[in-house]
Amino acid sequence: MKTEISRRNFIKASVGAGAASLLSSGKNRLEAAPAPRKPVVISSGNGMRAVDKAMELLRQGQDPLDAVIAGVNIVENDPDVTSVGYGGLPNEEGVVELDASVMHGPTHNGGAVASIRNIKNPSKVAKLVMDRTAHALLVGEGALRFAKAHGFNEENLLTDRARERWLERKEKLSDKDFWYPPKSDELDEDVRAFVDAHGTINCCAVDTKGDLAAVTTTSGFFFKIPGRVGDSPIHGAGLYVDNEVGAAGSTGLGEANILTCGSNMVVEFMRDGHSPEEACLRALKRIVEKANLWPDRLNERGLPSFGLNFYAVNKKGEYGGANIWSGARFSLHDGTQAKKVESAYLFKRPPEKNR
């Protein structure tokens, strides 16, 4: 008789009695956490609408993952946000490629898509990868076919605004090719001001049962090499959730985060008993130490020339956010009100002229 064994059953089956006792002897250093009295949602600075929406759904008793995905969908659908979903800035060939991941605490399951084209809501596709496949990450053409098989429509994600920015950058790239930039008075302010745009939305939540979830979604770096995948769709980097401990997510230079498994590190620091803010700062400190080995990523003062943010919430509903540099803010709904909160930081950002 053929016995079907699902991925989840396989994991359960492999943790036999002996293994189970071994696992339980590795006790969390985090005190047994009482669930928060109110749900909490934390997001990147661009996530005010996301925390509001996610909180509304949590109050209705919806699953925290469905709540945070519905929150970030608002930002994915907004053509004026040039770093996420529809309207995101394209790669160097003028094509929008999106990355997203989700992670669900109660089932310790996750899904992700990377370099997916023509689909407005990669976070929803990431959730389907989690729910409807035995895989954790689908990329490129395969991810697109998977989305279409589930009824997603292909759409042109490149708005005129994003195309004009791309064209301007391409025309300015070199004086040794056949592209001419327009005269600067022909450029609108918006395009001229643009230097090196990137951005992402991360959103993490805990509900009143103490269940956690997170989502991260982005168009990644403007003018990236086609096929470049950032940290956002990588579990452990762009986000990480352990339902016994907390959830963390990140925005900023994805490569620095991938090479240090940043969000996983934040959750592990929380497991050791650190507050979410302290956990974010400790992870950033570790990353900055590694940055000493990356001369291309250092400024003249030997400090990181990049930014990286972490956002974290623990099972008790405590939260915190931190950036390498001062001046960043994150979005928060603490169950009573939505607000912007100053991120903690490692270094004070020098005035513009001394950077």
Ligand code: ASP
């Ligand atoms: N983390 C994103 C990436 O590397 C970019 C960002 O958050 O600004 O693709």
